[in-house]
Amino acid sequence: MIEYFVTNAEMKLEKIDGIVRGCWINIVSPTEEEIILIGKQLNIPINFLKDPLDDEERSRIEKEDDKALIIADFPFMTHDDVGFPIYDTIPMGMIITNDHFITISLRETPILDDFKNNRIRGFYTNKKTRFALQILFSISSYYLKYLKQINKKTNEIERELHQSMKNKELYSFLALEKSLVYFTTSLKSNKVVLDKMLRLNHLKMYEEDKDLLDDVIIENTQAIEMADTYSSILSGMMDAFASVISNNLNIVMKFLTSITLILSFPTMVASIYGMNIDLPFQNSPYAFFITMGMAVFLSSLTTFIFWKKKFF
Numbered sequence: 001m002i003e004y005f006v007t008n009a010e011m012k013l014e015k016i017d018g019i020v021r022g023c024w025i026n027i028v029s030p031t032e033e034e035i036i037l038i039g040k041q042l043n044i045p046i047n048f049l050k051d052p053l054d055d056e057e058r059s060r061i062e063k064e065d066d067k068a069l070i071i072a073d074f075p076f077m078t079h080d081d082v083g084f085p086i087y088d089t090i091p092m093g094m095i096i097t098n099d100h101f102i103t104i105s106l107r108e109t110p111i112l113d114d115f116k117n118n119r120i121r122g123f124y125t126n127k128k129t130r131f132a133l134q135i136l137f138s139i140s141s142y143y144l145k146y147l148k149q150i151n152k153k154t155n156e157i158e159r160e161l162h163q164s165m166k167n168k169e170l171y172s173f174l175a176l177e178k179s180l181v182y183f184t185t186s187l188k189s190n191k192v193v194l195d196k197m198l199r200l201n202h203l204k205m206y207e208e209d210k211d212l213l214d215d216v217i218i219e220n221t222q223a224i225e226m227a228d229t230y231s232s233i234l235s236g237m238m239d240a241f242a243s244v245i246s247n248n249l250n251i252v253m254k255f256l257t258s259i260t261l262i263l264s265f266p267t268m269v270a271s272i273y274g275m276n277i278d279l280p281f282q283n284s285p286y287a288f289f290i291t292m293g294m295a296v297f298l299s300s301l302t303t304f305i306f307w308k309k310k311f312f
Contacts, residue, residue, distance in 0.1 A: 001027070001028045001029065001030070002025065002026070002027050002030065002034055002038070003015065003025070003026040003027075003028075004016045004017065004018060004019060004020075004023055004024070004025055004026075005023060005024045005026065005116065005125060006020055006022060006023040006024065006125050006126075007022070007123075007124045007125045007126060011124070012118055013115065013116065013118050013123070013125070019041060019042070019100065021099045021100075022099065022100075022125055022126035023100060023101075023125055024100075024101045024102075024103070024115075024125040024131070025038065025042075025100060025101070025102045025103070026102075026103050026104075026112060026116075027049075027102065027103065027104040027105075028104075028105060028106075028107065028108050029053075029105075029106050029107065030049075030053075030104070035049045035050060038102070042097060042100055042102070044067060044095060044097070044102070045064055045067070048064070048067065048069045048093070048095050049093070049095070049102075049104060051069070051071060051091075051093065052071050052091045052092060052093025052104050052105060052106075053091075053093075053104065053105075053106055054091070055090050055091065055106060057071055057091045058071070058189055059071050059072050059073055059091070059186070059189035059190050059192065059193045060192075060193060061193050061196050061197060061200075066097065066098055067095060067096065067097050068095070068096045068203055069093060069094070069095050069096075070093070070094040070095075070096070070132055070136075070193065070197075071091050071092070071093050071094075071193070072091070072092055072094070072135075072136060072139055072189075072190050072193055073089040073090065073091055073092070073139075073186035073187075073189060073190060074089065074090065074091075074092045074105075074109055074111055074139045074142065075087060075088070075089050075139070075142050075143050075146050075183065075186070076088060076089070076090060076107065076109060077146060077149075080175075084172060084175065085149070085153065086175060086179065087146055087149075087150065087176075087179035087182070087183065088179065088182055089182050089183065089185075089186040090105065090106055090107060091105065091106075092104070092105040092109070092111075092135075092139075093105065094132045094135060096128045096129065096132060096203065097128075100128075101125060101128040101131055101132070103135070110142070111135065111138045111139055111142055112135070114138060115134075115135075115138075120134055120138070122134075129203045129204060129205055129209050130208070130209050130212065132203070133209060133212045133213055133216055134212070136190070136194070136216045136220075137212065137215060137216045137219060139190070140187075140190075140216060140219035140220045140222075140223050141219060143183060143187060143220075143223040143227075144219070144222065144223050144226065146183070147180075147183065147223065147226045147227060147230060150176050150179060150180065150230060151230055153172075153176060154173070154176060154230070154233075154234060154237070157169050157172050157173060157176075158237065158241075169241070170238060170241065170245070173234060173237065173238045173241070174238070176234060177231065177234045177235060177238065180227055180230055180231040180234060181231065183223075183227045184224065184227040184228060184231060187220060187223050187224045187227060188224060190220055191217070191220055191221070191224065194213065194216060194217050194220060195217075197213060198213060198217070258306050261302060261306075262299050262302050262303055262306070263299070265295055265298035265299045265302060266295035266296075266298075266299060269291055269294050269295040269298070270291070270295070273287075273291045
């Protein structure tokens with residue numbers, strides 16, 4: 001899919017039908033024919049268009065003649081078969097030429113939807129360097145947003161796990177920890193790109209652009225710190241709650257064992273007085289009540305002892 005946008009005279013983003021000077025070209029999961037077509041029309045190296053479509057491609061920035069390529073990992077959220085949120089990352093390519101700005105990725109993202117729907121202030125398709133920095137800032141902001149969601153989900157699972165004896169919650173923790181590993185790796189790769197942008201002169205920047213780049217670096221650094229913190233907390237919680245689940249099971253087994261012992265005394269008394277031999281009180285009209293009283297007394301005494309010893 002290929003979309004074309006341009007900032008119109010009213011400073012609003014407008015969708016257009018083809019390539020014009022100063023436009024933004026958004027490419028999502030393109031076919032081989034579309035890649036070749038864009039490459040020929042804009043004289044862009046094919047590897048600039050294909051590299052961001054490799055989901056294992058590392059984040060980087062490079063320049064060839066008057067064209068620059070920035071690859072950065074952006075976060076996205078999906079759901080598994082039971083509806084549990086899964087967080088992952090995937091590369092996005094930003095290609096800057098003298099007259100055009102191209103974004104290319106394997107999947108659509110709400111990060112670019114914010115630009116399409118004019119939710120980003122000070123956004124113009126012809127200001128290509130600033131546009132790239134604004135996308136990088138939005139990527140870092142979405143990392144922070146998803147990290148907060150992961151933390152919230154962790155707290156929900158923690159509350160469920162206090163009373164749990166199953167492994168379901170531990171599997172959920174494992175999925176979240178895996179997401180945090182992906183986030184941390186991608187954020188650190190993005191940080192390398194941002195540091196290179198700060199040191200090298202691959203892109204022409206004005207003073208406002210440099211200030212925006214500083215903000216992006218700060219936002220990205222904050223996301224890295226949050227991801228590291230949540231990952232450490234989650235790892236410790238998994239170890240702790242593995243013990244909690246085992247302890248909960250021991251408590252239940254102790255309770256069931258206590259109930260079994262308490263119920264064994266009525267069974268024992270009934271068994272003894274059910275034997276076909278001479279027994280005390282067998283000729284008494286109160287024999288039934290006496291035997292029942294003995295059973296209740298022994299069970300009550302055992303219950304009292306277990307209660308004092310806090311068996312349940």
